[in-house]
Amino acid sequence: MKVAELNGLSDEQLAHKALELERTMLAHSFRHRLGQLENTSVLGRTRRDIARAHTVLGARERANGLAAGSLLSKHRSSFVPAAPSAAEGEGGFLKGLLDKQDGAE
Numbered sequence: 001m002k003v004a005e006l007n008g009l010s011d012e013q014l015a016h017k018a019l020e021l022e023r024t025m026l027a028h029s030f031r032h033r034l035g036q037l038e039n040t041s042v043l044g045r046t047r048r049d050i051a052r053a054h055t056v057l058g059a060r061e062r063a064n065g066l067a068a069g070s071l072l073s074k075h076r077s078s079f080v081p082a083a084p085s086a087a088e089g090e091g092g093f094l095k096g097l098l099d100k101q102d103g104a105e
Helices: 003-007 011-033 041-063 070-078 093-102
Strands: none
Touching: 003 041, 011 041, 011 070, 041 070
């Protein structure tokens, strides 16, 4: 993700993008710890994308004279996480646990 793309987003969209990236990072981290993550380079790329989003958020806050973290906290309540995609694993992390518990494997 490029900074120009992030600059083109509204404050709410940017905050939601940062929250979605953090959620994605958490999913990748779980999959990595379980040995299910095939391409570990996504961890570094996602971490850098989170940093870029937070940098743009911070610049906007400073430009508008807002407190640090205020844009993210303002828009956190309207954030609705997307359903896990197939790229995050076939059915996601919890589906594998539920399958094991139900004896589906």
